[in-house]
Amino acid sequence: MAQLLSDAEIEAQASKLSGWILEGSKLETKRKFKDFVEAIAFVNKLVEPAQTAGHHPDIEVSYNKVKITLTTHDAGGLTQKDFDLAREISQID
């Protein structure tokens, strides 16, 4: 199981990660699209990196808005896997 990061490690990595906010023991980002179809197309692009990493974002879709939350459920907080996946997701349009 991935190891929980310390508060100092979380702060250090979060400060270098633009577009994401820390919400307690989770990382969160929001995207807005033209419509539902575009929002779902974006969600579909998350499948491949998530499957490859063996790590899966929590996803909320509200019409044209997508909220992505990352945390490591098994570990009960943030691990390196969350920051690595966040960086990958940031590169997806």
Ligand SMILES: C[C@H](O)[C@H](O)[C@H]1CNC2=NC(N)=NC(=O)C2=N1
């Ligand atoms: C066995 C499998 O690797 C685990 O259940 C993985 C799958 N994806 C996961 N994703 C996330 N976000 N947290 C987990 O703890 C987690 N566990």
